[in-house]
Amino acid sequence: MNTSLVGRELETRHHELRRMRMAMVDGNLTVNLRTVQRGLSARAYLDGYWGFASAPLTAGEAERGQVQRQALDNARAMARFGARPALALPEARHVGRHAYPSRVPLTPGECNERLAALQAHCKRHYPGLRSTRLVIGEEHHAKLLRTEAGGDSLASIQRAACVFTLVGEDADGAPIEVDEYVTGKGNLADLDWSLDVVAPMLDRAHEHLQAKRHAVAARGGLHTVVLAPALAGMLAHEAMGHPCEADAVIGGAVTATLVGQPVASELVSMVDFAHTCNGEEVMIPVYVDDEGTPARDVVMIHRGRLTGFMHSRETAARLGQAPTGNARAYNPNDEPLVRMRNTAILPGTSKLSQMIEGVDDGYLLLKTGNGQADSTTEFMFGVTLAYEIRGGKVGRAVRPTTVSGSAIKVLRSVDAVSDDMHWTCGGYCGKKQPMVVSMGGPALRARAHLGGE
Amino acid sequence: MAIDLQATAAHVLNRLRERGFDQAQVSLSLQLRHEVCVAHNEPSLLRSNQSYRLQLVGLLDSRRADAEGTEFDDDSLSAIVQGLWASVASAPQDAANAVSSAQSADIVRGPTDADVAGLAGAMRELLAWRERETPTMMLEEALAGHNHVRSTTLTSGGTSLVSELGWFDAAVFGLARDGAHSSSFNYTGGSCDSLAGTAFVQRFGIDEMMRALTRQVRTQPLAERFVGDVVLTPRAVGSLLGWLLGQLSDQALIDGSSVYRHAVGEVVASPLLGLRSRFDAPGVAPLSADAFVLQPVALLSQGRLKCLTPSLYGSRKTGLPHVPVSADGWELAAGTTPLADLIGGVARGALVDRLSMGRPAANGDFSGVIKNSFAIDGGQVGAALSETMIAGNVAQMLRDVRAVSAERIDAGAWLLPWLRVEGLHFS
Numbered sequence: 041m042n043t044s045l046v047g048r049e050l051e052t053r054h055h056e057l058r059r060m061r062m063a064m065v066d067g068n069l070t071v072n073l074r075t076v077q078r079g080l081s082a083r084a085y086l087d088g089y090w091g092f093a094s095a096p097l098t099a100g101e102a103e104r105g106q107v108q109r110q111a112l113d114n115a116r117a118m119a120r121f122g123a124r125p126a127l128a129l130p131e132a133r134h135v136g137r138h139a140y141p142s143r144v145p146l147t148p149g150e151c152n153e154r155l156a157a158l159q160a161h162c163k164r165h166y167p168g169l170r171s172t173r174l175v176i177g178e179e180h181h182a183k184l185l186r187t188e189a190g191g192d193s194l195a196s197i198q199r200a201a202c203v204f205t206l207v208g209e210d211a212d213g214a215p216i217e218v219d220e221y222v223t224g225k226g227n228l229a230d231l232d233w234s235l236d237v238v239a240p241m242l243d244r245a246h247e248h249l250q251a252k253r254h255a256v257a258a259r260g261g262l263h264t265v266v267l268a269p270a271l272a273g274m275l276a277h278e279a280m281g282h283p284c285e286a287d288a289v290i291g292g293a294v295t296a297t298l299v300g301q302p303v304a305s306e307l308v309s310m311v312d313f314a315h316t317c318n319g320e321e322v323m324i325p326v327y328v329d330d331e332g333t334p335a336r337d338v339v340m341i342h343r344g345r346l347t348g349f350m351h352s353r354e355t356a357a358r359l360g361q362a363p364t365g366n367a368r369a370y371n372p373n374d375e376p377l378v379r380m381r382n383t384a385i386l387p388g389t390s391k392l393s394q395m396i397e398g399v400d401d402g403y404l405l406l407k408t409g410n411g412q413a414d415s416t417t418e419f420m421f422g423v424t425l426a427y428e429i430r431g432g433k434v435g436r437a438v439r440p441t442t443v444s445g446s447a448i449k450v451l452r453s454v455d456a457v458s459d460d461m462h463w464t465c466g467g468y469c470g471k472k473q474p475m476v477v478s479m480g481g482p483a484l485r486a487r488a489h490l491g492g493e
Numbered sequence: 494m495a496i497d498l499q500a501t502a503a504h505v506l507n508r509l510r511e512r513g514f515d516q517a518q519v520s521l522s523l524q525l526r527h528e529v530c531v532a533h534n535e536p537s538l539l540r541s542n543q544s545y546r547l548q549l550v551g552l553l554d555s556r557r558a559d560a561e562g563t564e565f566d567d568d569s570l571s572a573i574v575q576g577l578w579a580s581v582a583s584a585p586q587d588a589a590n591a592v593s594s595a596q597s598a599d600i601v602r603g604p605t606d607a608d609v610a611g612l613a614g615a616m617r618e619l620l621a622w623r624e625r626e627t628p629t630m631m632l633e634e635a636l637a638g639h640n641h642v643r644s645t646t647l648t649s650g651g652t653s654l655v656s657e658l659g660w661f662d663a664a665v666f667g668l669a670r671d672g673a674h675s676s677s678f679n680y681t682g683g684s685c686d687s688l689a690g691t692a693f694v695q696r697f698g699i700d701e702m703m704r705a706l707t708r709q710v711r712t713q714p715l716a717e718r719f720v721g722d723v724v725l726t727p728r729a730v731g732s733l734l735g736w737l738l739g740q741l742s743d744q745a746l747i748d749g750s751s752v753y754r755h756a757v758g759e760v761v762a763s764p765l766l767g768l769r770s771r772f773d774a775p776g777v778a779p780l781s782a783d784a785f786v787l788q789p790v791a792l793l794s795q796g797r798l799k800c801l802t803p804s805l806y807g808s809r810k811t812g813l814p815h816v817p818v819s820a821d822g823w824e825l826a827a828g829t830t831p832l833a834d835l836i837g838g839v840a841r842g843a844l845v846d847r848l849s850m851g852r853p854a855a856n857g858d859f860s861g862v863i864k865n866s867f868a869i870d871g872g873q874v875g876a877a878l879s880e881t882m883i884a885g886n887v888a889q890m891l892r893d894v895r896a897v898s899a900e901r902i903d904a905g906a907w908l909l910p911w912l913r914v915e916g917l918h919f920s
Contacts, residue, residue: 065748068810069584074576075561079544090538096545096563114539118529120613121536148558149583156585171748207750207855215750215855260718260860260884260920290533291633292670373526373542409851414677415668418880420862422851440854444862444882472634491850491860491882491920 049085049129051191051332052108054078054097054184055372060228061177062148064155067163071175072148079372080104082111088124091115092375127357132332133189138315138325139182139196143229151176151228157235158204158242166246170215171207176200178227179476183330183369191332197324199476200228201466204242208249216252218245218425219407223466225323248406248425251437258426258441258492264402265443265488266395266429269462272481274411274421276310276385277469279447281479282413284312284340284348285366285378286355293415295346303346304451308484310341312350313382314365322382323465323478326365330376335365341451352378370473377472384480388457395456395485397432403490404429405443410467420444423490442491450488458483496545498523498645499655501565506647508574509551514581514649518550518592518784521565522644527607529616531635534623536616539609550592551577556584589809593784594650603659603686603775605641612637615663615693622694627703629710632667633678637693640776646784654784660684660776660905665699669706676709676877679847679865681728683904684776698727698902702865705846709865712879718920721842722895723883724835724869727902727909732848734768734823734907736857736887741792741800742818743807750855752888753798761798763894767826768793770818775905777822785817792823796892824908828897835896835913837872843881843919844869853887860884884918 056078063071080103081094091114095107146154155174162172178200185193205219220241224231267275280303283293290296295303304310311317314335315325326335331353338350349359352367355378367376396404404427411421420442428435465478502521509517523545530538549560558580562573615637623630639661646654664682668675683697694700725733745751753761769791772779779787783805791799800816808815836844843866850861862882868875898911 065744067585068587068589068747069557070743070747070806071559072557072580072584073559073561074580076573077561077563079563089536092538092540093542095543110541114541117609118536118539118613120610121617124535147583148580152583152585171750173748207748210856214752217750217855257884258860260882260918287532287633292631292668292675294673294675297673373544375538375540411851412849414849414864415675416677416879418677418862418864420849420851424851424854439858440851440860441884442850442860442862442882444849445880489880489882489920491862491884492918 049188050082050108050111051185051187052082052104053330054080056182057371058180059177062151062155064159064174066171067159077371080107081372082108083375084111084115085126085129086112086115087119088126089115089118091118094373127354129353129357130363131189132187132353133191134328134332134334135192136328137194138327139194140198140226142198142226145227146229154233158238161235161239162206162242166206169206169208173205173207175203176228180227185330185332187332189332193328193332195326195328197476198226199323199465200224200226200231202231202233203466204238204245206242206245206249208253210253210255216249218248218252220245221464221466223464248437255437255439258403258438258490260490260492262487262489264399265486266399266402266404267484267486268406269460269481269483270464271405271408271421272385272484273462273464273479274408275419275447276481277380277383277477277479278411278413278421279417279419280310280340280451281312281380281383283415283417284350286349286351286359287378288415289349290355290358291415294417298346301346302344303448304341304344305454306344307388307457308341308344308451308454309386311384311386312338312340312380313384317382323463324382324476326381329365329367330369331367333363333365333367335381338364350378350380352376368475370475374473379471379475380469380477382478382480385482385484387459387461387482390456390458392458392460392483395458395483396429396434398456399429400431402429403427403438404434417447418444419447443488444491445488450486453487454484456485496523498643502645502647505547505549505565505570506649508570509549510649512574512578514551514553516552516592516649518646518648520548520644520646522546522642525641526638527609527612528636528638529609529612531616531620531632534620534632549573549577551581552590552592553581555586555588555590556581557587557590558584589806591805591809592648592650593652593805594648596652596654596784596786598654598656598780598786600656600778605657605659607639607641608688611688612639615688618693623703627669627707629669629671629707630667630703631670632665634666636664638662648784652784654780654786656778656780658776658778660686661688662776663693663697669710671710674710676706677864679706683906685905686775697904705865709877712877714880715868715878715919719841720916721919722839722913722915723842723917724839724844725912725914726846727911729845729848730825730909730912731907733887733890736853737891741802743804746801746803746807746811746813752856753801756798757800759798760796762793762796762891764796765828765894765897766793766796766891769824770822771824771908772819772822774822777819777906781817781819783817787817787819790816790818821906825910827899827901827910829899830896832898832900832911835898835911836869836874838896838913839869839872842869843867843878844874857886857888859887882920884920885916890914
């Protein structure tokens, strides 16, 4: 590195992002895209201000120095806002190489063959469909990071996802949809999305689609709900995960004053896992973050009490706590922000079937589309597949609705947590930049608001 | 590193031709961005980005593949062209695939000077205004940025589209806090051609949003369920229009899920609604992603649907007329009702600034939490609301618009009024 830069708070990142996405709609390949994005970035911290610069990647040391100098110049230029004391940022000096040993990627031809086989299967087995959408994608981040404190690391994260959507018509001829996901670590060759595995999922989706043909509207208001694991993961991420990001805490999230306080039922514990859960590597393993901090788990809720927040170096310094390795940048042009990694509610001891049997009048919420958090912990997420529960039995399908509430109130009302666990890593978290994350959870039984008539 | 975009794009197009593609499209752009950021009520970061984007489309025997990269030295080009060839060879044939032909444009618009001092001045003004006018407001993130994008698109059909755009943009995100109480977060932003002339906080509804947040720290839920009216702010109106634009475009038209597939010429919305393009807005290039020069287009006129907006592919796939559009650059016509009267006409309902909801169902059904919202009773704005949901159908909401405000917010990519809509289910 350029010696004139030694001794500064400076990190330099070489970042490569590869993505592939294919979409087949009724046999038509409407998306067939591969992207490679490479770049070099540097971030400097000088006299209390940050400077960041990024540029196209070239191999030369001169260009590296130029990007570093631009970052320093940018930090220096912020002095126009006036002098201020610099924070004593915790050092980031992780050294290591972390890459998933993925299989040889599928060729475009192999992907097309599988998509065509799935499409043919749908056409053969579900003749009444209005449309079938099959989307597959994979994404690979490789980040080489060097910090002036001595950090030198490679962080490689790969994930793949398949989404299968069946579109039918309800009894009035209006379009209805049900989708199924397969997601996981690595590339599409590491996922099992063979017809043998997917066909039973599609059968299940088709059964749900038939039920939705005669779906009824949810009754708006407060209800007892059983949240399937996919929704519990979303609850973990959206409802309590975001308000436990330390930048949100500094920004005024209500969690700021609740550490040590009960924010959930004693049945609820929630963790943002760095790289390992129960001895197994998680879907989005982060061993070192994009500031060079070694990543560690963050227990946000332990048996119902709020216990900790997720940190970057800056938020840790501001709150007088230790960094946790949650500073992550999505693409070569992005600076690291406090982001979740693998956020989950931990499993309990109940059985899902017994949780349903214990509901006299309520709803079983099975699938979600998207969600949104709030600094107040008030959350919402769209529910794309749900059923009524009457007298402990699953009844009629429910039209798409929204579940919402104060996360604290909802989590305090949890009276059963299932003993199974479901992880997914197909979506993006949005917060100035997108981010690949995973979320997990068991089924929960709680009281929450449903939107409806 | 100075690159001749036109010459490089022409070189890449030749490489695709030489490789054997029947048809091809090459886009090459260079973006320079500068951004001054605020975090937690303090100036925080100056960021500079320089990035290239190379986009390729290759067609072979009616098969199609796309590729994107950031490098175009010989080795990188060889790799991306070979990858495109491998992708296209195995794709299924589809006679709807094609690239544009004989399109021509050379567009130069907007400020190309980043004016970092001006960006910093905008943030200084925002911070001072916050301290003076809304001291309980926490600006969790705010930024003022400048973009300079030069772009060239060439196709094997003789299309040549050259553009150089410059524009400023801004975003403000935060909440208000008082003791242990805090409001929901809210955000706004937009783009403009100049930072001069209008105070920063008076752009994009920033001042109005920040003042409203300070009144949303203490909230209360609705006591009961009822059917009432909503007054949607321009930010919330954007949620409705996003669904409408999706219904008129490729995916919904091709898979048959669009509720408007056979509705061209019919009245599908309130006669008070007129929706048309503003492809000359700051930061909006009048060029489509599939390399067509955009002409002004009206989608709704007095509530009547004037056209659908399939791309070239969507048009060839469905047989519908091709109407090239951009995702950004739309305006809803102003009405004649002053905002105060719009609100005054609500017997019972809410003033809604943000709809937090899942993607509406294919038929338009939705339910969502109304965020950053106030109750309205007897035409008077009351308490800020919490844990309140509304449910309805987006298509029906467009038909149930009963008044459109004379005032609008210009965010660059969109220019929208407030709307009063009746018949929503509150819970």
